[in-house]
Amino acid sequence: GDSVTQMEGPVTLSEEAFLTINCTYTATGYPSLFWYVQYPGEGLQLLLKATKADDKGSNKGFEATYRKETTSFHLEKGSVQVSDSAVYFCALRTGGGNKLTFGTGTQLKVEL
Amino acid sequence: NAGVTQTPKFQVLKTGQSMTLQCAQDMNHEYMSWYRQDPGMGLRLIHYSVGAGITDQGEVPNGYNVSRSTTEDFPLRLLSAAPSQTSVYFCASSPGLKDGYTFGSGTRLTVV
Numbered sequence: 001g002d003s004v005t006q007m008e009g010p011v012t013l014s015e016e017a018f019l020t021i022n023c024t025y026t027a028t029g030y031p032s033l034f035w036y037v038q039y040p041g042e043g044l045q046l047l048l049k050a051t052k053a054d055d056k057g058s059n060k061g062f063e064a065t066y067r068k069e070t071t072s073f074h075l076e077k078g079s080v081q082v083s084d085s086a087v088y089f090c091a092l093r094t095g096g097g098n099k100l101t102f103g104t105g106t107q108l109k110v111e112l
Numbered sequence: 113n114a115g116v117t118q119t120p121k122f123q124v125l126k127t128g129q130s131m132t133l134q135c136a137q138d139m140n141h142e143y144m145s146w147y148r149q150d151p152g153m154g155l156r157l158i159h160y161s162v163g164a165g166i167t168d169q170g171e172v173p174n175g176y177n178v179s180r181s182t183t184e185d186f187p188l189r190l191l192s193a194a195p196s197q198t199s200v201y202f203c204a205s206s207p208g209l210k211d212g213y214t215f216g217s218g219t220r221l222t223v224v
Contacts, residue, residue, distance in 0.1 A: 032210045032211075032212075034212045036212075036215075042217055042218075043116075043202055043215040043216055043217045043218050044155075044202065044204075044215040045215070046212040046213070046214065049211075049212050051210050089154075089155070093209070093210070093212075098143055098145065098160045098162060098168075098209075099145070099157050099160065099170060099171075100145075100147075100155075100157070100204075100212075100213055102154045102155045103154065104152070104154045105154060
């Protein structure tokens, strides 16, 4: 079945540091890939998406590239801020499927 | 534009009680889903719908019922609450198979 593996957290960074959160997946067919962010006490917000190989999703300084050859969708940001502190979820959705398959989430804490 | 609206935000139930978690979206999305989020378990799909009048089971459907009489509404019913159903419940909607889901802000349910 489909699965998503994310790096374990928590990840603690200083403000303005470079962020990478690794995500790899296993899926049948050609999934769409997503990153969601969850702030404390809130629901999940779609951060970015990519629907085919080599697509790059970007939003609010975050980027991720759909790498079919390595089945990866790593999240990056060049300079994190304290306000980026949240839990980040990688997810996939296969064509014809109604289910989002999520990774377990990576907590990011950014300190001054 | 309200997006996905869930009510109530918090609920405490006694074991054996029943209740309905409400979910409404105003984006005319065909696809809707219910997830539960538990520590260490990530998000798991309970039930989903691909349009009015059509519903199906997800990963963890036992103890829950759904119906979809209109495009806008997708209520989740707990038939006889159990402590194992203590969780945060999220409703989500999506316009198409390759799109991400828009999530509500969640209902935090405690069963005592």
